[in-house]
Structures are given as structure tokens and as C-alpha cells.
Amino acid sequence: MKPRSRSFVHATDAAVYVNAFALTGIGTVLATRAFLAMAGYPKLGGSGDSRLHIAHMLWGGLLMMAAILLALGFLGRAARLAGAVVGGVGFGLFIDEVGKQITDEPGYFYRPAAGIIYASFALLLLLTHLIRGRAADPSALDARQRTANAADHALTGVTTGLTAEQRRAAIRLVEGSDREVDAALVRLLTVVPERPPATPARWRTWADGAGRALRWLARTRVVLGAAVLCLLTEALLFAVWMSMDLFGGQLAREPQPGAHLAVALTEVASAALGLAGLIRLHGDRRAALRLFQAALLVDILVGQIFKFTADQFAAVIELGIDLGLLWVVSAFLAAQPATRSAGPEAALPEAGEAPAVSVVREAPSSPVVSEAR
Numbered sequence: 001m002k003p004r005s006r007s008f009v010h011a012t013d014a015a016v017y018v019n020a021f022a023l024t025g026i027g028t029v030l031a032t033r034a035f036l037a038m039a040g041y042p043k044l045g046g047s048g049d050s051r052l053h054i055a056h057m058l059w060g061g062l063l064m065m066a067a068i069l070l071a072l073g074f075l076g077r078a079a080r081l082a083g084a085v086v087g088g089v090g091f092g093l094f095i096d097e098v099g100k101q102i103t104d105e106p107g108y109f110y111r112p113a114a115g116i117i118y119a120s121f122a123l124l125l126l127l128t129h130l131i132r133g134r135a136a137d138p139s140a141l142d143a144r145q146r147t148a149n150a151a152d153h154a155l156t157g158v159t160t161g162l163t164a165e166q167r168r169a170a171i172r173l174v175e176g177s178d179r180e181v182d183a184a185l186v187r188l189l190t191v192v193p194e195r196p197p198a199t200p201a202r203w204r205t206w207a208d209g210a211g212r213a214l215r216w217l218a219r220t221r222v223v224l225g226a227a228v229l230c231l232l233t234e235a236l237l238f239a240v241w242m243s244m245d246l247f248g249g250q251l252a253r254e255p256q257p258g259a260h261l262a263v264a265l266t267e268v269a270s271a272a273l274g275l276a277g278l279i280r281l282h283g284d285r286r287a288a289l290r291l292f293q294a295a296l297l298v299d300i301l302v303g304q305i306f307k308f309t310a311d312q313f314a315a316v317i318e319l320g321i322d323l324g325l326l327w328v329v330s331a332f333l334a335a336q337p338a339t340r341s342a343g344p345e346a347a348l349p350e351a352g353e354a355p356a357v358s359v360v361r362e363a364p365s366s367p368v369v370s371e372a373r
Helices: 014-039 056-073 077-095 112-135 143-160 164-174 180-191 202-218 221-248 257-280 285-334 367-372
Strands: none
Touching: 014 077, 014 112, 014 285, 056 077, 077 112, 077 143, 112 285, 143 164, 143 180, 164 180, 202 221, 202 285, 221 257, 221 285, 257 285
């Protein structure tokens, strides 16, 4: 088969690097905003009557350039991870000053800028989710892409060695192939140096234990009920409050009336989805939980953009609550059987009661993604 030129090959571990880029950028924006607020928004480059000001957007651009040079000048996954982290810091510094580029007002405090920043990172994390879903489906890769990813694993093995799990995951990508290049890759993967798996740090062991305990707690009836109550209360209160402001004329006097109107509409949609889920909870639990998920996602992916515009970075607190509620609902949904439950109380353990073993196991994550974490 003639190789195709100028074509892109999907990296099975791309979600790891995109996720690192996004999370580093989010942390940079929050840290920068907090530092500048505590320091009184100092100017770098001049004081008093000086008109010189070196914006931190410039440092962001330099760091993004450094990330590109890392990716271009070095081989291997360590260089890609370093590029993702350095680039994430640079992107965070860059987009933190997006308000200065879209208005003639004092741009750093331009209120819609917070919504733009939030939307940018929300799209990046959504992209990470889509990439991870594609990597988890082996049928999404053709033979050429499997060969390229196995070769990438082999490159890592040549430089730093491979653990036994990494070696097996790489060989699985090309096993059963009758192509000469795949047979050569299998031979190379077999002889690259062995690297012992890293010993998990004590804090990681504690974190894994805490995560298992929290997942068990999230699947109890008490916690699910509290999460649903919080979801509905938040959506209904916001919807009623914003609707009263709208019809009472208060909304027109707000600094961002369009953002407040959008918040009201998204809260009405979230409340409608939440009530629909509550109605279906005793008939089709999986459908009800999916409706609760949809209600939260409407608020997280749409409503929060306008909440950040209206309330600025104070909206981070409500976002954290919504993400916690989404995690609880998603954890409970993952424990549900694939078919409809036999009765309304099935698979609902009480707090303090050991949960029943689910008849459906979670699909194993892609070994190629797991080994890069």
C-alpha cells in the first residue's frame, strides 16, 4: 500500500497532554488573578507617570513559543508532557488578558472576558473527553495508525525503557498483523530495556483509597438524594429569582442584562430537565440519571459562561458545586445495570450499607492511555 503523504495520525495518548495543557492553563489563570488582586494590580515596567507596561500576555506568548520549541526539538513523551505544561502556563497568561484585545475600555476588567476565558477552557476539556473516547475504541484506528502508535511506544522504550504493561499494550496494537513493518516493531518492542513500574507515592495510595471511599459514598441513596435536591433547588431558585428580576424591570439595570437573561433561560432549562428526571426516577432510573446529568451539563457548559460574565470569578464556587453534583450523579449512573431495574429500590444502598455488586463493569480504559498517566 502506498503511504499517504501530509496526513495526520491520531495519538492514542493525546488526551493526557491536552488535559495537562488545559488544567495547567486553568491553574495559571486562577493563580494570576488571585496574585494580582492581593498585590493591588501592579505594573511591570514602570511606575508613576511612566506609560511603559509589560503585560503578562507577552510572557504567555514567550512560554507558548518555548512549548513549541520543546515539541519540535526533542523526541519522546517527556518532551510532549513538558511542552503541554509549559504551553498551558503560557496560554493561561495569554488568555487572562483577552479583555484588553476585544474592547477599548479598561480591558482587564471587561466583564465578558471572564466568560470568554471560561468558555475556552470548557471547550478544551470537552475536546479532551472526545479524544479519550476515541482512544478507548480500538476500531477507530486503522492499521497505519496502530503501527505509528506502536512505533511511538518503541521510541519511548529505546530512550527510557518500557514497563511490562507498556510493552504488552504496544505489542497488542500490531499483533496479528502480517505486515513486515509490524513484525519488525514487535521484535524491537521485545528487546527494548525493561523498566520497573514506579512505586506509588504514599500520598497517591491515600488518594486512591479516599477516591474509592468517595465513590462508594456517592452511590448511596442518601448522597444521591441530597445531590438531586441541591440540583433542583439551585435551578428552581435561580429560575424564579431571575424571572422576577426580568418581569420586575430589575434586569435592565444590571451591568450585563444579556448575560443575566441567558442565565435565567439556562436555569429554566436545567430545572425542566431536573424535574423530568425526578418524575422518571421510580420508573426508569438510568433515564432519570441521564436527565439529571443533562441538567447539570446545560448549566456547566452554557449557563456558567454567562454566570462568569455576570459574577466574574466568584462563579468558581458555584461551578465547583455543580462539578461535585455531576460527579455524584455520574458515579451512581456507572453503578446501574444496563437494563431497567426490577423495582424502584433496586441498587440503592443506604449510607453505611455495603452496595450490591453491579452486573455491569465499567469498560476498561485504553491501556495506551493508562500507561502515559
